[in-house]
Amino acid sequence: MGPINKFFLISLMGFLSFSCIDNAVYHEFKQISAAQWSKHDTLMFSPDSLQVSPNERYDIYLEVLHNKGFGYQNLWLFVTPDANDSLSVQDTLQVQIADRFGKWHGVGAGGLVQVDTLLLKGVTFAPQRKYALQIVQGMRDEPLSGIEKVGVKVVKASTP
Secondary structure (H helix, E strand, O other): OOHHHHHHHHHHHHHHHHOOOOOOHHHHHOOOOEEEEEOOOOOEEEEEEEHHOOOOOOEEEEEEEEOOEEEEEEEEEEEOOOOOOOOOOOOEEEEEEEEEOOOOOOEOOOEEEEEEEEEEEEEEOOOOOOOEEEEOOOOOOOOOEEEEEEEEEEOOOOOO
């Protein structure tokens, strides 16, 4: 790939990133070391209620960035809120990574693909409270290869 194509690709991804998170009040990724995710590696995300308005509704997305070496159609995750958390989150989440023919879902470039999955819709946050979500991979592989990063994004809900 020539330098002009790389510049264009990087510029396009930057533009898309900024246009997608303009209404995000929390957005954090956790890097998976060497794209080898052990079942013992718990990812912690802590959106702070001081960043949100208690009178507004928010959607919470789970974001998975994987490389093209990820060998499965689905990714199973265990998502658990903090014990004192009022967010009700299903404890087992299936993320659709590819269709049954192997075509990747999401958007990608340069060997990486990002899939966003709605975790919770229309959530309200209590004022002055710190929240926490724990995420653990629930696949049979130990370690699971191909997952580069996992993220959580909180955005203002588009509909009430």
